Each structure stands twice: as C-alpha cells, then as structure tokens.
Amino acid sequence: xxxxxxxxxxxxxxxxxxxxxxxxxxxxxxxxxxxxxxxxxxxxxxxxxxxxxxxxxxxxxxxxxxxxxxxxxxxxxxxxxxxxxxxxxxxxxx
Numbered sequence: 163x164x165x166x167x168x169x170x171x172x173x174x175x176x177x178x179x180x181x182x183x184x185x186x187x188x189x190x191x192x193x194x195x196x197x198x199x200x201x202x203x204x205x206x207x208x209x210x211x212x213x214x215x216x217x218x219x220x221x222x223x224x225x226x227x228x229x230x231x232x233x234x235x236x237x238x239x240x241x242x243x244x245x246x247x248x249x250x251x252x253x254x255x256x
Contacts, residue, residue, distance in 0.1 A: 163256050165226075169246055173220040179212075181228065183240060190226070192216050208232065222246050 165179040178191040190198035190212060197214050210228045215221055229241040244252040 163240070163242065165242060165244065165252070165254070167244060167252060169216055169222050169224060170220050173217050175216045175222075177216070177224065179226055179242075183230075188212070190214065223248070 163179075163181045163183065165177075167177050169175045169177055175192055176194075179189075181188045186201050188198065188200045189196060192214075198212055208230055210230075212226045212228075213224070215223055223246070225245040227243040227245070229243070231238045231240070239255050241253065241255045243250060
C-alpha cells in the first residue's frame with residue numbers, strides 16, 4: 163500500500179507512506195527523507211496511528227491511521243485515514 167500527498171500552502175511538503183500489510187514494513191518519508199521506519203507484523207489493536215510534524219515556518223501535525231479488520235487481517239483490506247491539523251483530508255480502503 164502506498165499513499166502520497168502534499169501538505170502546506172506556502173511551505174509545501176511531499177509525504178510518502180508505504181506499508182506492506184502481509185510482511186509488515188512501514189516507511190514514511192517527507193520530501194524524500196525517512197521520518198518513520200518500522201515494522202508491524204503482529205498487532206493487537208485495530209487502529210495503528212503514525213504521528214509527526216512537518217514544516218519549519220508553517221508547521222502541520224500529520225496523523226496517518228491504519229484501521230485493520232478483526233479477523234484474518236493479513237488477508238483483508240484496511241482503511242487508511244490521513245489527518246492534517248486534526249482534519250480528515252484523505253480516506254481510502256485497500
């Protein structure tokens with residue numbers, strides 16, 4: 163699963179999110195620089211949030227949520243929600 167989106171008005175930043183639900187690697191890049199790198203193989207929660215701030219003069223709080231199904235999560239679709247400054251800006255199910 164890959165998501166890409168822009169954040170900011172005067173100070174634009176490109177956010178790239180990638181997650182492989184079967185094997186578990188997670189990577190979030192801002193303007194080509196990795197800000198979050200991890201591994202999510204076994205998860206007991208239904209929602210996994212990733213939070214970070216982008217920008218220096220024009221700062222924005224970004225939250226990416228991965229919502230999984232209760233049973234057979236590795237084989238089912240997930241809902242991805244992107245919030246910028248607390249507002250939902252993108253939602254997708256894959």
